[in-house]
Amino acid sequence: MSATDATFTCNLCESACGLRVRLDADAAAAPRIAGIRGNPEDVISRGHICAKAHALGELLDDPHRIRQPLQRVGTQWQPLDWDAALDQVATRLRAIQRAHGRDAVAIYVGNPVVHAHRAALGAQLLTAALGSHNRFDPNAQDSNPRLFAALQVYGDPLAIPVPDVDRTDLLLILGANPFASNGSQMVLGDAKARLRAIQARGGRIIVIDPRRTETAAAADLHLPIRPGGDAALLLALLHVIFAESLWQPERVAAQATGALELAALARRFAPERVAAAIGIPAEAIRQLAREFAQAPSAVAYARVGVCQSPFGLAGNWLTDALNLVTGRVDAIGGALFPQASADIGPIARLLLPQPVARWRSRVRGLPEFLGSLPSAVLAEEMTTPGARQIRALVCLAGNPVLSTPNGPQLAKALTKLEFMVGIDFYRNETTQHAHVLLPPRHVFETGHFPLLTHRFGVRHALKYSPPILQTADDTRDEWRIATELALRLRLPRWLHAPLRRLARNLPEQLIDLLLRLGPHPLRLAALAAQPNGVDLGALLPGRLPAVLRTPDRRARLVPEAYLPELARLDAWLDAPAPPLELVGRRSVRDNNSWMHNLKSVGKGPDRARLQMHPDDAQARGLADGQRVRVRSRVGEVDALLEVTDAMRRGVLSLPHGFGHADTPGLPLAQALPGPSANALTDELRVEPILGSSILNGVPVTVEAADVA
Ligand SMILES: Nc1nc2c(c(=O)[nH]1)N[C@H]1C(S)=C(S)[C@@H](COP(=O)(O)OP(=O)(O)OC[C@H]3O[C@@H](n4cnc5c(=O)[nH]c(N)nc54)[C@H](O)[C@@H]3O)O[C@H]1N2
Ligand SMILES: Nc1nc2c(c(=O)[nH]1)N[C@H]1C(S)=C(S)[C@@H](COP(=O)(O)OP(=O)(O)OC[C@H]3O[C@@H](n4cnc5c(=O)[nH]c(N)nc54)[C@H](O)[C@@H]3O)O[C@H]1N2
Ligand code: SF4
Numbered sequence: 228m229s230a231t232d233a234t235f236t237c238n239l240c241e242s243a244c245g246l247r248v249r250l251d252a253d254a255a256a257a258p259r260i261a262g263i264r265g266n267p268e269d270v271i272s273r274g275h276i277c278a279k280a281h282a283l284g285e286l287l288d289d290p291h292r293i294r295q296p297l298q299r300v301g302t303q304w305q306p307l308d309w310d311a312a313l314d315q316v317a318t319r320l321r322a323i324q325r326a327h328g329r330d331a332v333a334i335y336v337g338n339p340v341v342h343a344h345r346a347a348l349g350a351q352l353l354t355a356a357l358g359s360h361n362r363f364d365p366n367a368q369d370s371n372p373r374l375f376a377a378l379q380v381y382g383d384p385l386a387i388p389v390p391d392v393d394r395t396d397l398l399l400i401l402g403a404n405p406f407a408s409n410g411s412q413m414v415l416g417d418a419k420a421r422l423r424a425i426q427a428r429g430g431r432i433i434v435i436d437p438r439r440t441e442t443a444a445a446a447d448l449h450l451p452i453r454p455g456g457d458a459a460l461l462l463a464l465l466h467v468i469f470a471e472s473l474w475q476p477e478r479v480a481a482q483a484t485g486a487l488e489l490a491a492l493a494r495r496f497a498p499e500r501v502a503a504a505i506g507i508p509a510e511a512i513r514q515l516a517r518e519f520a521q522a523p524s525a526v527a528y529a530r531v532g533v534c535q536s537p538f539g540l541a542g543n544w545l546t547d548a549l550n551l552v553t554g555r556v557d558a559i560g561g562a563l564f565p566q567a568s569a570d571i572g573p574i575a576r577l578l579l580p581q582p583v584a585r586w587r588s589r590v591r592g593l594p595e596f597l598g599s600l601p602s603a604v605l606a607e608e609m610t611t612p613g614a615r616q617i618r619a620l621v622c623l624a625g626n627p628v629l630s631t632p633n634g635p636q637l638a639k640a641l642t643k644l645e646f647m648v649g650i651d652f653y654r655n656e657t658t659q660h661a662h663v664l665l666p667p668r669h670v671f672e673t674g675h676f677p678l679l680t681h682r683f684g685v686r687h688a689l690k691y692s693p694p695i696l697q698t699a700d701d702t703r704d705e706w707r708i709a710t711e712l713a714l715r716l717r718l719p720r721w722l723h724a725p726l727r728r729l730a731r732n733l734p735e736q737l738i739d740l741l742l743r744l745g746p747h748p749l750r751l752a753a754l755a756a757q758p759n760g761v762d763l764g765a766l767l768p769g770r771l772p773a774v775l776r777t778p779d780r781r782a783r784l785v786p787e788a789y790l791p792e793l794a795r796l797d798a799w800l801d802a803p804a805p806p807l808e809l810v811g812r813r814s815v816r817d818n819n820s821w822m823h824n825l826k827s828v829g830k831g832p833d834r835a836r837l838q839m840h841p842d843d844a845q846a847r848g849l850a851d852g853q854r855v856r857v858r859s860r861v862g863e864v865d866a867l868l869e870v871t872d873a874m875r876r877g878v879l880s881l882p883h884g885f886g887h888a889d890t891p892g893l894p895l896a897q898a899l900p901g902p903s904a905n906a907l908t909d910e911l912r913v914e915p916i917l918g919s920s921i922l923n924g925v926p927v928t929v930e931a932a933d934v935a
């Protein structure tokens with residue numbers, strides 16, 4: 228037996244780790260991958276990988292992966308050839324749209340498309356071909372508050388600054404756990420090493436999180452905040468910074484407008500006003516404000532924990548405001564705007580000139596943002612009769628039954644659809660309700676360019692990994708699937724053959740063009756010849772005002788859109804906290820809901836336990852390891868209790884992405900313990916501006932499971 232080594236890029240998270248993949252030379256062998264190691268010469272990850280990289284090899288040969296189109300007949304799945312499958316899907320979708328209008332077909336585009344260039348562009352093509360206002364994606368559970376802040380403060384939803392991790396003296400992390408997630412909207416390569424280097428050169432890391440996470444445990448200071456408290460904390464920090472003249476008036480005057488209004492707003496939120504409600508002593512807030520403002524360089528970074536919290540919108544705005552007033556934006560060691568090498572910004576701006584509330588959801592009237600509606604309305608749009616009711620769904624690389632609030636309600640709604648198609652490796656909790664399944668290709672077979680995430684690099688670095696394997700299965704990549712469906716849905720047959728030929732390599736041709744037009748002009752082929760990637764240098768300051776798209780080319784410290792949130796915040800600060808509030812977490816081994824059928828990911832200790840502080844357990848007579856019942860407004864689940872002082876009192880933590888018990892398509896995952904956190908999250912808890920899901924701070928009760 229002989230084997231060859233190939234260099235590739237992991238596409239499972241933003242870290243874009245370099246891999247050395249040992250391929251078995253015998254094409255018919257199984258497993259086809261003899262081993263996966265880190266690539267020590269990779270310019271981004273320098274040899275680091277995590278357990279999920281091994282699972283990427285297992286995914287290739289997982290016997291439960293779908294390898295040919297399937298059609299559901301009753302409870303049985305029958306193979307179909309591609310032409311029959313694509314014809315059937317297009318015919319059904321077109322018939323439903325003809326009878327009930329284009330909005331009768333919805334599309335949900337899941338997270339993995341962010342990490343696959345052909346899928347990302349395929350998703351856009353399919354969305355355009357369907358022409359439905361009912362488009363959904365995980366941004367409503369993830370980044371919408373961040374994107375909205377970029378739009379409001381900097382005038383462009385893609386103007387997202389990246390923490391200058393390699394040069395900062397102080398990294399203030401709110402609601403993120405990069406030791407587990409490997410960093411989000413911040414491409415770190417080896418996250419732990421990169422963050423520890425801050426401390427090694429004498430800098431500090433401060434973490435704001437209700438849980439003592441892996442990152443918090445390694446930090447210099449951890450302040451366990453009550454879920455939802457970030458906006459109030461940030462206002463109190465600004466209060467101190469203005470009151471003690473710790474801000475940078477000249478720099479602010481050059482970059483932004485609204486400093487005096489912001490100071491006036493912050494005046495109402497003294498540390499003493501917010502301390503009790505957010506659970507951080509006033510003196511700690513004052514000290515943090517001084518330290519942040521006085522450090523030689525510093526940057527505040529807020530991520531998913533803040534976005535998913537009750538004040539996610541204001542929390543993201545105020546993070547930018549804190550960075551701006553302390554002179555950290557566009558400064559070395561602060562928050563820097565990267566220069567994307569393959570910048571999709573101009574195309575996105577062309578397609579989305581006015582990206583808020585161009586339409587609204589039919590039943591609840593929640594607004595569109597960046598072309599998508601909030602996922603929290605998905606089920607009601609399927610089950611509420613009337614014109615424009617959703618009757619069919621295209622689910623591309625997603626699992627909303629496990630990933631969106633009140634998943635069980637959505638699962639029920641899916642069973643009522645006239646037609647559903649899934650484009651997925653698996654029959655997961657969502658796609659098992661499909662009528663037709665179309666299987667995509669493995670990333671080793673399609674190649675990988677991190678089109679949407681390279682812009683978040685803490686350095687300007689680039690990699691393109693061309694395919695390293697010929698596919699042995701009857702699968703097609705998403706760009707090809709999307710092209711085939713778009714042609715069948717919208718164009719006469721005689722045009723199909725020439726357009727199909729024209730479209731084949733369009734994704735790579737587009738990337739090549741963007742690269743040539745970019746700030747570091749180079750060709751995709753030249754990049755492919757550098758398997759370890761190319762390092763194009765550190766992020767640069769001096770990007771303001773060029774990146775700003777506000778009318779006056781200045782950042783806005785107090786965008787009007789947020790003002791109503793302050794009254795809501797006042798009310799929240801004055802109301803008593805519920806006895807127990809639930810938040811989420813991620814473990815380094817998991818990847819949202821979808822890799823649990825693979826040995827490297829599924830194995831190991833039970834990670835889906837409900838974490839609770841010892842005092843809360845004692846008050847309820849509950850013990851570590853006990854089975855408990857957790858209830859929220861929408862549902863109840865059983866979980867094993869883990870009593871740990873890593874939790875703040877009054878806060879519980881449960882990871883999302885579990886709850887596979889009713890999913891025969893994933894037999895290994897099915898055996899894993901743990902409920903779905905989204906059987907507890909509430910589709911009616913959305914923030915009032917965009918309708919993004921509030922997944923954290925969910926009021927719940929907990930009791931022993933044997934109590935009726
Ligand atoms: N291993 C692994 N890596 C992943 C993923 C995965 O599933 N597994 N998923 C990927 C994806 S899709 C994303 S978006 C990123 C997310 O990456 P991160 O943003 O780092 O997200 P989490 O690790 O979930 O950390 C969120 C933290 O917020 C805390 N939190 C909850 N509520 C609040 C609050 O109100 N305020 C504050 N300050 N903190 C709060 C939680 O306790 C938790 O520690 O990770 C990516 N990387
Ligand atoms: N309670 C709670 N809920 C959350 C979160 C939380 O922190 N707490 N996090 C939210 C976040 S940040 C996110 S991003 C979402 C993720 O939620 P989703 O995007 O809805 O789902 P995933 O769990 O990522 O599942 C992805 C699906 O795509 C398939 N897939 C993987 N790779 C490919 C591919 O290359 N092509 C195709 N066609 N299919 C593929 C997988 O088999 C899987 O079925 O969850 C959100 N939900
Ligand atoms: S950290 Fe793990 S999942 Fe993320 S890119 Fe690296 S190997 Fe892949």
Ligand SMILES: [Mo]
Nearest residue numbers: 338365369370
């Ligand atoms: Mo995400």
